[in-house]
Amino acid sequence: MAKPEKQDAKKPVAKKDKKERKAGIVKFFRSVISEMKKVTWPTRKELVNYTIVVIVVVIIVAAVVGVMDLGFGQLLQLITR
Numbered sequence: 001m002a003k004p005e006k007q008d009a010k011k012p013v014a015k016k017d018k019k020e021r022k023a024g025i026v027k028f029f030r031s032v033i034s035e036m037k038k039v040t041w042p043t044r045k046e047l048v049n050y051t052i053v054v055i056v057v058v059i060i061v062a063a064v065v066g067v068m069d070l071g072f073g074q075l076l077q078l079i080t081r
Contacts, residue, residue, distance in 0.1 A: 042050065
């Protein structure tokens with residue numbers, strides 16, 4: 001049978017664990033900053049073009065879904081009458 005651990009033995013581990021966590025968080029954010037510097041950001045013109053494309057596609061998809069909804073609604077009314 002294993003011996004029960006002492007309460008005092010856990011306290012130094014907790015301090016070490018906090019230091020390791022802090023070091024891990026710092027390392028994570030340094031990595032994030034490093035990776036963000038490598039990103040190729042779009043130019044303002046590209047960003048405007050991409051935004052327009054997304055808005056147009058969303059409007060087209062919304063229109064198609066709306067027309068389908070109206071069509072199925074009318075079909076359901078014909079069937080249930």
